[in-house]
Amino acid sequence: MMEIAAILALVMKGISIIEGLSQAGQPIASAINAIKNLNKPASGITQADLDQAEQVLDALMDQFNLPLVRPEGA
Amino acid sequence: MKRLLAIILLGSLVSGCGIFSDGQKSVLQGGTSITASVENPVTPAILYRLEQVAITATSGLLVYRQQCEAGRIDKSCFDAIASIQRYTRQLKPVFVDLRRYVRANDQINAISLFNKARDIVSQLSAEVAIAPTVK
Numbered sequence: 001m002m003e004i005a006a007i008l009a010l011v012m013k014g015i016s017i018i019e020g021l022s023q024a025g026q027p028i029a030s031a032i033n034a035i036k037n038l039n040k041p042a043s044g045i046t047q048a049d050l051d052q053a054e055q056v057l058d059a060l061m062d063q064f065n066l067p068l069v070r071p072e073g074a
Numbered sequence: 075m076k077r078l079l080a081i082i083l084l085g086s087l088v089s090g091c092g093i094f095s096d097g098q099k100s101v102l103q104g105g106t107s108i109t110a111s112v113e114n115p116v117t118p119a120i121l122y123r124l125e126q127v128a129i130t131a132t133s134g135l136l137v138y139r140q141q142c143e144a145g146r147i148d149k150s151c152f153d154a155i156a157s158i159q160r161y162t163r164q165l166k167p168v169f170v171d172l173r174r175y176v177r178a179n180d181q182i183n184a185i186s187l188f189n190k191a192r193d194i195v196s197q198l199s200a201e202v203a204i205a206p207t208v209k
Contacts, residue, residue, distance in 0.1 A: 027140075031133035034126040042119035050118055053125040054173060060132040061166050064139060065159055070152050071145070 030056055110188040112181065121176045124191070128169070131195075135162070138205070147206055154205035161198035165191060 142151035168191050175184035
């Protein structure tokens with residue numbers, strides 16, 4: 001009985017991780033890509049790379065800077 | 075989940091404090107490039123790397139905001155995000171102007187804005203450090 005409860009707790013934890021990952025999917029992908037790009041040699045950075053970085057950063061900043069909608073009591 | 079978020083948030087800071095592939099330390103760590111100067115100008119490559127660091131950090135902040143809004147962090151996270159936003163809202167126009175000056179190779183203004191961005195990020199990091207963590 002104890003084992004079943006432990007397994008269920010693990011399953012629930014797994015579900016919560018998947019929920020969190022799917023919600024955080026886009027920012028995580030952007031972060032991973034940006035970390036990879038840090039290793040790009042200076043000579044390989046093109047205008048298109050600069051334009052893309054600008055676009056991604058502005059979109060992320062705009063999203064983070066949106067006004068907060070606070071729940072009651074927060 | 076707690077570990078995942080810790081990795082994301084720490085990853086943002088680590089990449090912000092990381093060392094570039096060519097051995098230069100980032101603007102956020104205090105390496106040779108911490109202060110842009112005439113001898114250490116803001117080239118398009120430096121701008122690109124600064125933007126990649128900012129993308130990583132902002133991604134981490136966005137995940138934090140999502141987790142906060144989902145109720146997975148203590149409610150005081152709303153105050154923490156509001157404090158952080160005071161700095162991230164200052165950063166956006168700094169980046170817009172910095173790109174313009176780097177494109178025009180106006181190093182006097184580019185250096186000044188680069189160092190301003192560094193100062194804002196430094197203050198922002200202090201706010202992030204005291205933000206509540208995931209339940």
